[in-house]
Amino acid sequence: MFTRIYNFILDYIEYILLVVLLGIASFFILSNENPDVRSLQAEISSVIRFIHYPAKWLNTLSGLVDENIQLTQENIQLKLLNVNFKETFLENRRLNKMLGFMDSVSIEIIPVKVLNKGVTPIYNSLLLDGGQNIGILPYCAVITNQGVIGKTISVGPKTTVVHLLNDVNFRMGIRLQNSRHSGILEPMTDRAGLIKEIPKTTPVSVGEEVITSGYSDIFPKGFPVGKVVEIQEIKNSIYKNAVIKFNVNINTVEEVFVIKK
Amino acid sequence: MARKILLYIGIALVLLTIQGLIGPWMTIQKIRPDFLLILVLYIGQKEGKIFGQLAGFIIGLTMDLIGMSTFLGLSAFVMTLSGFLAGFFKNQRNKINIFSYYFSILLICLIHFFILYSIYYHSLGLSIQYRMVRYVVPSLIYTGIFYFLIEFVFSKQIE
Numbered sequence: 001m002f003t004r005i006y007n008f009i010l011d012y013i014e015y016i017l018l019v020v021l022l023g024i025a026s027f028f029i030l031s032n033e034n035p036d037v038r039s040l041q042a043e044i045s046s047v048i049r050f051i052h053y054p055a056k057w058l059n060t061l062s063g064l065v066d067e068n069i070q071l072t073q074e075n076i077q078l079k080l081l082n083v084n085f086k087e088t089f090l091e092n093r094r095l096n097k098m099l100g101f102m103d104s105v106s107i108e109i110i111p112v113k114v115l116n117k118g119v120t121p122i123y124n125s126l127l128l129d130g131g132q133n134i135g136i137l138p139y140c141a142v143i144t145n146q147g148v149i150g151k152t153i154s155v156g157p158k159t160t161v162v163h164l165l166n167d168v169n170f171r172m173g174i175r176l177q178n179s180r181h182s183g184i185l186e187p188m189t190d191r192a193g194l195i196k197e198i199p200k201t202t203p204v205s206v207g208e209e210v211i212t213s214g215y216s217d218i219f220p221k222g223f224p225v226g227k228v229v230e231i232q233e234i235k236n237s238i239y240k241n242a243v244i245k246f247n248v249n250i251n252t253v254e255e256v257f258v259i260k261k
Numbered sequence: 262m263a264r265k266i267l268l269y270i271g272i273a274l275v276l277l278t279i280q281g282l283i284g285p286w287m288t289i290q291k292i293r294p295d296f297l298l299i300l301v302l303y304i305g306q307k308e309g310k311i312f313g314q315l316a317g318f319i320i321g322l323t324m325d326l327i328g329m330s331t332f333l334g335l336s337a338f339v340m341t342l343s344g345f346l347a348g349f350f351k352n353q354r355n356k357i358n359i360f361s362y363y364f365s366i367l368l369i370c371l372i373h374f375f376i377l378y379s380i381y382y383h384s385l386g387l388s389i390q391y392r393m394v395r396y397v398v399p400s401l402i403y404t405g406i407f408y409f410l411i412e413f414v415f416s417k418q419i420e
Contacts (some may be wrong), residue, residue, distance in 0.1 A: 013311065017311060017315070019315055020309075025335075027334070028334025029334035030334075032334070048327050054282050099305060168381070
């Protein structure tokens with residue numbers, strides 16, 4: 001009996017191995033939301049992050065001169081803007097006090113450098129050069145000074161994987177700033193997303209700001225996401241769609257902020 | 262054998278670094294050649310089904326784990342299958358018609374990309390035609406070009 005089983009295994013070892021390996025891979029596919037599996041990914045990313053250093057070094061070299069010119073210009077503009085912002089901030093505080101508002105949310109942010117932007121062809125993710133060592137946790141919002149770019153999904157000792165806003169499997173609760181309509185943002189392309197099922201009676205205009213709705217535990221309320229660039233009327237439907245252009249060009253991001261929970 | 266395994270590990274690490282280094286520069290409309298798939302196909306053809314699928318699984322899982330995958334296990338799944346299928350062509354290069362041989366290799370790539378994009382983009386509900394024209398065929402052509410270039414340059418070693 002055992003000899004027969006042994007011979008059977010020997011005869012079909014290739015196929016048995018195939019089933020086992022595909023089974024393990026399927027297990028990983030089905031455990032994508034499992035924190036333990038994500039933690040394993042982050043641990044391994046941290047150990048072999050040296051693989052990403054050549055790419056980082058090359059990108060740094062090629063972009064250094066352009067970046068310097070751009071930063072100098074931005075610096076001057078920001079200095080001028082800063083004066084205006086200070087005035088606006090002080091005025092805002094005075095008005096808030098007058099209206100009896102209290103600061104309801106206080107957030108703490110962690111600045112992190114981007115280590116790499118993915119070695120596989122289709123995934124839209126970032127690897128950050130910092131993890132548990134600087135206090136990052138899984139499922140935290142990741143932003144730049146221009147707006148939201150994604151959320152942390154796996155955090156290792158020294159690296160963090162960020163699921164980006166433009167990944168096909170990313171969804172986020174948003175709100176149209178003027179019309180106050182809330183919905184779910186689905187990515188379309190690298191720089192654009194779609195808000196579906198907006199009632200036709202809701203007045204949405206091109207150029208309207210889109211912000212986070214604050215309904216999720218991950219993204220705080222009111223962070224800029226993008227602007228409405230097109231409204232798609234749907235025939236024979238009570239709904240319309242809005243196309244959003246993201247504020248942040250994710251392909252050029254080099255530093256980000258992680259919002260501490 | 263141990264030397265050979267070490268050599269494959271070395272090549273895989275180099276290709277992984279190259280993919281990370283020049284991959285973004287070679288991306289056209291989100292399509293990028295997959296050098297590691299070429300390596301898995303090569304290992305499968307050279308070493309057979311068992312070695313091919315094991316190499317595919319390990320390389321795929323490594324890509325998933327360090328490649329910042331948002332869909333863990335997917336690369337491991339498709340790479341295992343590709344390595345296994347490539348193993349059917351061990352020592353067949355000079356035995357079967359050369360066109361049938363290369364057609365079969367391209368067919369494996371087609372199956373690889375079809376499964377990859379079908380699972381990854383399932384949430385978008387894209388039609389098969391759109392998936393084929395927008396993602397699968399361009400990826401196949403782009404990776405195929407590099408496959409034949411490498412095959413041409415290293416044809417002696419492959420034989």
